[in-house]
Amino acid sequence: MEADSWVLLAATIFATSFLFLLKGFISRSRLKLPPGPKPWPILGNLNLIGSLPHQSIHDLSQTYGPMMQLQFGSFPVVIGSSVEMAREFLKIHDLNFASRPYTSATKYTNYDQNDVICSLWSTVASWAELFTMKRLDSFQYIRTEELHLFLSGIYASCGNPATLVSTQYIQNDFGKEDKLSKFMTKDMLDVLLQLADDPNPDLKFSRLRIKGLTLDLLAGGTDTSTTAIEWAMSELLKHPEIVEQATEEVDRVIGRNRWVEEKDIPNLPYIKSIMLETMRMHPVVPLLAPHLARENCKVHGYDILRGTRVFVNTWSIGRDPTLWDAPNEFRPARFKGREIDVVKGQNFELLPFGSGRRMCPGYNLGLKLIESGLANLLHGFTWELPNQMKPQDLNMEEVFGLSVPKKVPLVVVAEPRLPHNLYSAV
Numbered sequence: 001m002e003a004d005s006w007v008l009l010a011a012t013i014f015a016t017s018f019l020f021l022l023k024g025f026i027s028r029s030r031l032k033l034p035p036g037p038k039p040w041p042i043l044g045n046l047n048l049i050g051s052l053p054h055q056s057i058h059d060l061s062q063t064y065g066p067m068m069q070l071q072f073g074s075f076p077v078v079i080g081s082s083v084e085m086a087r088e089f090l091k092i093h094d095l096n097f098a099s100r101p102y103t104s105a106t107k108y109t110n111y112d113q114n115d116v117i118c119s120l121w122s123t124v125a126s127w128a129e130l131f132t133m134k135r136l137d138s139f140q141y142i143r144t145e146e147l148h149l150f151l152s153g154i155y156a157s158c159g160n161p162a163t164l165v166s167t168q169y170i171q172n173d174f175g176k177e178d179k180l181s182k183f184m185t186k187d188m189l190d191v192l193l194q195l196a197d198d199p200n201p202d203l204k205f206s207r208l209r210i211k212g213l214t215l216d217l218l219a220g221g222t223d224t225s226t227t228a229i230e231w232a233m234s235e236l237l238k239h240p241e242i243v244e245q246a247t248e249e250v251d252r253v254i255g256r257n258r259w260v261e262e263k264d265i266p267n268l269p270y271i272k273s274i275m276l277e278t279m280r281m282h283p284v285v286p287l288l289a290p291h292l293a294r295e296n297c298k299v300h301g302y303d304i305l306r307g308t309r310v311f312v313n314t315w316s317i318g319r320d321p322t323l324w325d326a327p328n329e330f331r332p333a334r335f336k337g338r339e340i341d342v343v344k345g346q347n348f349e350l351l352p353f354g355s356g357r358r359m360c361p362g363y364n365l366g367l368k369l370i371e372s373g374l375a376n377l378l379h380g381f382t383w384e385l386p387n388q389m390k391p392q393d394l395n396m397e398e399v400f401g402l403s404v405p406k407k408v409p410l411v412v413v414a415e416p417r418l419p420h421n422l423y424s425a426v
């Protein structure tokens with residue numbers, strides 16, 4: 001090719017690229033994007049995000065408002081930090097934001113999005129089958145046995161300082177054979193393996209999906225409840241007057257001659273309020289999981305572009321002074337007479353499990369574990385901080401991860417408060 005032709009070709013490519021960029025710039029400048037700080041090249045706004053992203057984002061929302069746009073590297077991110085914005089993303093435009101971003105992390109650690117947490121919306125409906133109340137009820141005896149093992153472990157350590165929640169899972173052969181059939185469901189993994197063999201094509205799960213869901217059960221089903229219980233107990237150790245009211249309720253409703261059972265929980269409204277107040281101040285998943293805009297859309301007058309990642313900051317909502325009196329104080333009594341149902345996900349001021357199509361499918365299980373765990377800890381033991389530590393010296397810092405637990409694990413000294421024969425029975 002002649003030199004002139006090379007120059008002409010290069011000029012054409014340059015002009016085309018320039019026009020293309022200009023067109024992109026003009027059409028972007030016509031958009032009304034949510035307000036936010038100016039991003040740096042390459043880094044975007046990552047320099048503004050500290051080790052506790054929900055808190056950094058909360059601080060930024062005080063400047064830029066309840067819907068703001070940030071740039072994380074090359075990705076646009078929109079954050080909703082108020083009840084109105086949570087409703088916009090999780091209810092009004094739920095369908096458009098019901099997907100999850102595809103990243104290398106989800107590809108390699110979540111079996112190429114063959115789990116629930118990271119899967120695209122189209123694959124999620126079939127998972128609901130696994131979390132029905134009927135199934136949960138069939139596993140109740142496992143939860144009861146596990147809880148009793150936990151309580152007897154505490155009894156064994158009474159008088160000595162010990163961390164409240166440990167990561168030890170006790171192996172036991174819980175399976176019981178049903179006299180009708182040869183095989184009876186032992187646990188969730190057995191259900192999954194049964195579904196894998198199910199000839200019904202709607203329910204047939206591949207090996208990869210079973211691995212993905214097992215990962216979700218471990219990630220979503222273990223840390224979350226223990227994190228919530230640890231936060232609740234930490235707050236209670238700082239508020240002996242709340243413990244007094246809670247134990248009065250449990251003594252009155254249950255008496256001192258048996259443990260609290262799951263079916264007792266509806267009769268323990270104060271315990272429920274403690275759980276709600278804990279989830280308000282210490283949401284286990286404060287930013288929910290990332291949602292993804294499937295199409296361009298207008299939300300509250302702003303343009304949200306396809307591919308934008310969307311977070312809802314429930315940590316901010318839980319501290320909104322227009323919704324909560326003295327939001328930084330732990331006051332379970334604020335829920336007295338206030339109808340809030342976290343299970344329906346329609347009270348947008350308290351969304352510990354999210355809302356809408358991507359709401360946590362494990363909410364019933366999570367609530368059962370937290371409420372019966374907490375009620376029995378208060379019923380079965382008195383609690384003190386070790387080494388004459390004062391409640392105000394208790395470290396309440398958070399650490400960010402899949403869930404947000406305490407940075408420093410809670411160490412406590414327990415003493416039994418029920419007749420001793422009850423502990424030997426567990």
Ligand code: HEM
Nearest residue numbers: 116117220221224225284285288289353354358360362366
């Ligand atoms: C205290 C207990 C729990 C809390 C606070 C909690 C919270 C959450 C939250 C906030 C989400 C994200 C919702 C969203 O993206 O909008 C979620 C999703 C999820 N949770 Fe939970 N969870 C808990 C217990 C459980 C349990 C016990 C399981 C399973 C046994 C579970 C399994 C899942 C799964 C599979 C998802 C993904 C749902 C989807 O993407 O469609 N969680 N959870």
